[in-house]
Amino acid sequence: MRELALHLLDIAENSVAAGAKTIRIEIVEDSRADRLQMKISDDGKGMSEEMVQKVIDPFITSRTTRKVGLGLPLLKEAAEQCNGSLRISSKAGEGTEVTVDFQRSHIDRMPLGDLATTFLNLLIANPSVHFIFTYRVDQETFYLDDSSIKNELQGVSLTEPVVLTFLRNLFESGINNVRVAA
Amino acid sequence: MTTIKSLEDLKKIREEALEKRKVKAAEGKAQVTVAMGTCGIAAGARETMKAVLDMIEKENISGIIVSQTGCLGLCEKEPIMQVTIGNEPKVSYGKVTPEVARRIMKEHVGEGKILQDHVIQA
Numbered sequence A: 001m002r003e004l005a006l007h008l009l010d011i012a013e014n015s016v017a018a019g020a021k022t023i024r025i026e027i028v029e030d031s032r033a034d035r036l037q038m039k040i041s042d043d044g045k046g047m048s049e050e051m052v053q054k055v056i057d058p059f060i061t062s063r064t065t066r067k068v069g070l071g072l073p074l075l076k077e078a079a080e081q082c083n084g085s086l087r088i089s090s091k092a093g094e095g096t097e098v099t100v101d102f103q104r105s106h107i108d109r110m111p112l113g114d115l116a117t118t119f120l121n122l123l124i125a126n127p128s129v130h131f132i133f134t135y136r137v138d139q140e141t142f143y144l145d146d147s148s149i150k151n152e153l154q155g156v157s158l159t160e161p162v163v164l165t166f167l168r169n170l171f172e173s174g175i176n177n178v179r180v181a182a
Numbered sequence B: 001m002t003t004i005k006s007l008e009d010l011k012k013i014r015e016e017a018l019e020k021r022k023v024k025a026a027e028g029k030a031q032v033t034v035a036m037g038t039c040g041i042a043a044g045a046r047e048t049m050k051a052v053l054d055m056i057e058k059e060n061i062s063g064i065i066v067s068q069t070g071c072l073g074l075c076e077k078e079p080i081m082q083v084t085i086g087n088e089p090k091v092s093y094g095k096v097t098p099e100v101a102r103r104i105m106k107e108h109v110g111e112g113k114i115l116q117d118h119v120i121q122a
Helices: A004-017 A049-056 A071-081 A115-125 A146-153 A161-181 B003-024 B038-043 B045-058 B098-111
Strands: A022-030 A035-042 A085-091 A095-103 A130-137 A140-145 B030-035 B064-069 B081-085 B091-093
Touching: A004 A022, A004 A035, A004 A071, A004 A095, A004 A115, A004 B038, A022 A115, A049 A071, A049 A085, A071 A085, A071 A095, A115 A130, A115 A161, A115 B045, A115 B064, A130 A146, A130 A161, A140 A146, A140 A161, A146 B003, A161 B003, A161 B045, B030 B038, B030 B045, B030 B098, B038 B045, B045 B064, B045 B098, B081 B098, B091 B098
Parallel strands: A022 A130, B030 B064
Antiparallel strands: A022 A035, A035 A095, A085 A095, A130 A140, B030 B081, B081 B091
């Protein structure tokens, strides 16, 4: 995976598989501190300490734990190569928070990639999950709590063509505005 | 922030969607599922899903349920997409590039013709 946005999708899918009702995704770029941080937190079933160790070690992860593949160890390695780190804090029954950060200007840092499509896919394909998206670059912020949209739609499906067009434009222009202004 | 202004638009969009849905309500429900495990994502499932959504917009296909599933244990066949129309049995497709996804949306979801050359046993 050559985009941070794809890793983000992968981690959020773990949250969905863990039965999360609410998933918060926050990406913060700070040009002065030269950091890029992504945080995914959920209220899913969480993991024991032993399990947390397993999901970040590619050699211990076994095939029976089908829900955790190579995604996290590879992202951890990518972060560490860019003077960053990947941390998981989790509590069984309460949820999981994955935080990964990079030196923003590091030559090996993966591009953020197509964040708008990642957000749109998550929102559309998991209508029963409550998503809160934040993308910030320095002072500029894109923030979307999807309950504002779902309340307004009152049961009209997110996949109705006109709604889909609206959502795609919302994500594309919202994220683009942050990038341009920064 | 742009969000507030666009939420106003959403009211109108909701009305519009309801109007259009009345016209199409008679057709059988179609469900499209894209596998989004790590293997699927690494193989390009996000672009497959994007192609599905693009087709819904472009061809103005109403009443579709789009969902995702995890790894199906057939990682080498990813990206995998499954289509169920009404009460018909579920059809699974493998190696679904965006181009194949567009064909599935047009021919299978739109016209009811299964793309035999991409069907897999899942």
